[in-house]
Amino acid sequence: MDRGSAVYFCVMTKSKKYYIAKQIKLTQKKHIKIYNHIRNKQKGRETEESALRTGAFFGKEAYMTSKTKVRGIAAAAIMLAAAGLAGCGSEDDGVTTIKMLQYKPEAVDAFQELETRFNESHEDIRLEIDSPNDAMKILKTQLVREDYPDIIAIGGDINYSNFLDAELLADISDFEGLSDVKEAYLKMDKELEYVPMDGVYALPYMANAAGVLYNRDIFEEHGWEIPTTWDEFISLCEEIKSEGIQPLYFGYKDVWTCLAPWNAMAVDLAPSDVCYQVNAGNTTFSENYREVAEKQKQLLDYAQNDPFAYSYNDACTAFARGEAAMYVIGSYAVPQIQSVNPDINIDSFIFPASNDPEKNILNSGNDLQFSIMNKCENKEAAYEVLRFFMEDENIQYYIDDQNAVPCKEGDFELAPMLDGMKSYIEEGKLADYQDHHYPAEMSVDAMIQTYLMDDSEDALDTFMQRFDTQWTRYNRDIIRKVQEYTEEHSGNE
């Protein structure tokens, strides 16, 4: 056993020890899981290793080496030791335990604080929040084993659509807190349903916003104006370039970052329900995405040399050090940037992809939302947890900690780097990330990367054609479902 985990156990809170002690009683099999979870928490970078272990599931048995077994035994030993230390926490009768799994590794501390606050103020409900690293994978493996948490705190993306489609989530339309949530965010969740469903299945909590982050100091020094149209944006880039400063910096080695400019521009240039319309057979992506793709390629002229060599971290670091004036990414990158340079003065503006300023809207999506699982036995207790999270003071705490955008109506104080987006948030002029509708296995991000690297004449046509054919292939079952629904629906009328 490594020393790190022993130290971790010593500094753990009492509630955590209680939690672990209880787990041991439940089942021995969980030892390894908990141990891995603690390890992962501790060493954020070891994500892939846990992934390897999951990979063994698929016939990669070679990875289940004796090393893993030794670790398992070590884990069991630690667990028993911990049980001794905790003095066998007694199980109080009449206390309902609500288990929550949340997927944001950067918000672990915030969730821990909220967990403590909740447990201090509630006698009859005990909230246990699990924040594993790479939570979506952990959650999916838990689902394979039919081991369900009560509440899941995930993003409003394709995973939500899939969970909903798999009938895992409970209808929460009788939860009173829903009326406080901004209409735009509820609508986004509606659009994530493959076929329109009755009821509400998620409570939007926090949103993030994507666009262009800029270095306020550099901009003020040169007196540059915030662009409101595509032409203005391009001429701004030219101007920055002519003064010998790097206008943009990309971390395209991490493929998912290719989606940041893509999403930010697609909300301006393509309808928000384009994926549903394609599934229903009403349109194609070639008709809607051509301009987005062209413009994203044009941005490469203003990027650093060989953007495909640098990762997301590299790009954040470069922007933080003032090596570039602007960075097309979401608000989620701010903590990372500030960790390199805490004094950086950042502001943001929405990506002006269209030449009509009215069409340019904010790219904002549900970054964190709560869903109650169908299997949850005590829904009222789960509602109580949601009520607690929706209290203004807790929302403000989370916003301050995470620079997030609240989905609840109300007068909250936003982080200064969102100044340029504030009016859009208040007016609700926003649309969801289009990639929230793309199936993960289709790897649209890698397709965009391929297209950006492709220098041939017909690169755009190849890309558009590939997008359409791949889409039909990966969404076959969903398309069938949507078309069945449309037929049924028109039949009833």
Add this chain to the structure above:
Amino acid sequence: MGKKKMKNDRERTFALITIPIVLLFFCFNTLPLLKGVFYSFTNFKGYGSYDIVGLRNYMDLFSDSRVGNSYLFTIKYAVVCTIIVNVVSLILALGLNSKIKGKTVLRGIYFIPNILGGLVVGYIFSFFFTYILPAVGQTLGIEALSSSMLSSTKTAWFAIVLVGAWQSIAMNTIIYISGLQTVPEDVYEAGSLDGATGWRKFKNLTFPLIIPFFTINMVLCMKNFLMVFDQIMALTKGGPSQSTESISFLIYNNGIDGGQFGFQSANAVVFFVVIVAISVCQMRFMGKKEEQL
């Protein structure tokens, strides 16, 4: 009478040792494999409900360009890596087996890459390829090295070959050294009477006698490299533009992360068959060439 009882005791002991292992092997190896085969006939996402879709996944496999590319990449990678690793480690082993100073220390040093985890090595090399190598290339004015090897579809695969080979040479060298130590000295003495030196000594005496080790190295290498995963995860994550997606990586990535559990199970089944076939062929082919003293 006593003898028979003893034999029974012996057999019982063997049974006691074997049966639990067989059960464990069945539970943790065979059963998951069978389950995987079952899921390969469904459109299972990894959770929720699913339908049985018959052979659709298998038909898709053969028409999916991404899967095809991953097979091409993996086989190319495995073949190149196996050749490089075996040539280099055989040369190293010959050197480390001869009478030189500091032999033990050198053996220790050459073994270090094998102790380090694949991911750690991957991250270190990732840094090396992104920052250090281009900097060196730029100062020396070498065009080919001045941009990151990992960012071009033409060179990224070779960067992974370098890292993979660098790491597995250690283990193969050890196997070759132990092979070389099994060659008795008197064979060389007899050979030297007939005038065998240098290359001819290696070709006609040493190599035929270490062919069993060569076989095992070839098979192990090929199998390990076909299942390449860590290096890809740490170096490129399948990029740039999906040019370095290995089969294992694709199975893992799309099966667990994307909702293609069923489809990738089918891929895993096919991959399993491919690996078994390649290993059997190698064993057959090499088995014929082995020499016995």
